[in-house]
Amino acid sequence: MSTLSTQDLTIRFGGHVAVNAVTCAFEPGTLTAIVGPNGAGKTTYFNLISGQLKASSGTVHLGGQDLSNLSPSARTKAGLGRAFQLTNLFPSLSVLENVRLAVQATLDGRHKRGLNLTSIWSDHQNLTQRAVEILESVAMADKQDMPVASLPHGDQRKLEVALLMALDPQVYMFDEPTAGMSHDEAPVILNLIRALKQDKSKIILLVEHKMDVVRELADRIIVLTNGSLVADGDPAEVIASPVVQEAYLGVTKEEAEV
Structure with a gap:
C-alpha cells in the first residue's frame, strides 16, 4: 500500500503565495478532509497534487514515485483519481x-x-x-x-x-462532491464515499464546506489558511481548536471561550 505525500509544496501567482510550503502525508485506509475559509488554498492544493497546476517548488510523491513533473493524465495512470x-x-x-x-x-x-x-x-x-x-x-x-x-x-x-x-485509483480525490446537488441526490454520493472507505488500501481526500459531512466521514482533518497548513489531527480536536474556530468559522478565541 502506497503513501501520498507533498513536501514543501508551493505555488506563487506573481507576489501572491497561494499554497505555502505544505508538507503532509496521507496513508491508506484514511479519509482526510481538507477544510479552511474561502481562498485558503484548498482547491489550489488539490490542483497541485493532481497536476492541474505546476508547483513553483516542492514535490508530490505516491508510493515513492515522484509525480512532480508528470502531466495530469500521467498522474491518473500512476494512481491519482480526481x-x-x-x-x-x-x-x-x-x-x-x-x-x-x-x-x-x-x-x-x-x-x-x-x-x-x-x-x-x-x-x-x-x-x-x-x-x-x-x-x-x-x-x-x-x-x-x-x-x-x-x-x-x-x-x-x-x-x-x-x-x-x-x-x-490508489487515491480518490473529491472536491465538494455534492456541490449543486439536490437534498435528495446528495446522500447517494455520500453513501458511495462511505462504501469506498471500506477498502483500507485506498487513500481518500475530501474538500468539503459542509461541516456535518466532514464530522461524519473524516478520519482526519487538515486546515489550510492563507495557503498554509495550520492544523492537522483528529476531527473533533481540530474542529474545536481556536485556530479553526477563528480561521474557518470566524469565531475569535475570546468568543470560543465564552
Missing part, C-alpha cells in the same frame, strides 16, 4: 458506453491478448458486465442507455464517481 479530471465525457454516447470505455482504459495493458473473435467478444462481455456493476453501485443502472448529454446535473456528478471507480 472526479473532475474525468469529465471528458462522450455526450453523444450512452451512460453505459462511457463507463465501459473507462473500464477498458483501466484494463488496457493488463490483459494483452491476440486479436481473435473469441477474445474480442469475451472482453466486450466482461467490460460490459463490469460497467453495469459500477452503474448499479451508483444507482444509475436504469439510465444506462441514456445519452450523457441528456443527464441532469446530479446524475452527471454520479457518473463522474462511476468513472472514477472504473479507473480503480
